[in-house]
Amino acid sequence: MKHEIFETNIGLLIIFTMIAISIGGLVEITPLFYINDTVEDVRRADGTQAVRPYTPLEQRGRDIYTREGCYNCHSQMIRPFRDEALRYGHYSLAAESQYDHPFQWGSKRTGPDLARVGGKYSDTWHVKHLVRPKSVVPESIMPNYPWLLENDLDYSDIQARMEALKKVGVPYSLTQEEYDSNVKQFGKAVADKLDITRADENLVSEAQDNNRDGIPSRITEMDALVAYLQMLGTLIDFKAHDEHEFIKAR
Structure with missing residues (x-):
């Protein structure tokens, strides 16, 4: 024909x-x-889920990350190829994006992938990098974001944001039954941070305890964004899992 x-x-x-x-x-x-599921069931030694929803501070940081368009130049998905693993670490699991709305996989890398950036650099490095990238990476073409250090973080609607995410499946808790379920699934320490009724208190406490922007008297947008970046890729201890355990889910 x-x-x-x-x-x-x-x-x-x-x-x-x-x-x-x-x-x-x-x-x-x-x-x-x-297949039974497309999301890996990754647990810690104590039996609780390794991947958890974002804390209120991390969630606000993620909102700022999205607002500033960081996903246009940075992906958060390491492909299962040798060159990617050598540069960025273990390939990304579906479980790591299960609470992302929307996900940050990306399709273009002007800058490096950020799926495992958490803990790779200090808070001070991140602050300097965001204020003026060339101060720590001379060849960087990333724009400056000085206003993140100047703007106080607006968290007046953090409970409403968490309630909206709850409606699309993120297990934040409003009732005692939901809280108890989170204690069983994630452990009490994490469940406390996922309680919507204590969102403001938890956000302030986390920001003050870590003081990521170096300004103890204020909670800035920088506090939230650095908190978000510092948790990326840190929830799963890949050394504690057999490689074949994840291959079965692919």
């Missing part, structure tokens, strides 16, 4: 295009009916 037949007959082209799309869709969708 000559290709010209399809090029000159729009009806036939549409029919065969739909057939091709249907076959491709079935190839992608059908395997999902034969």
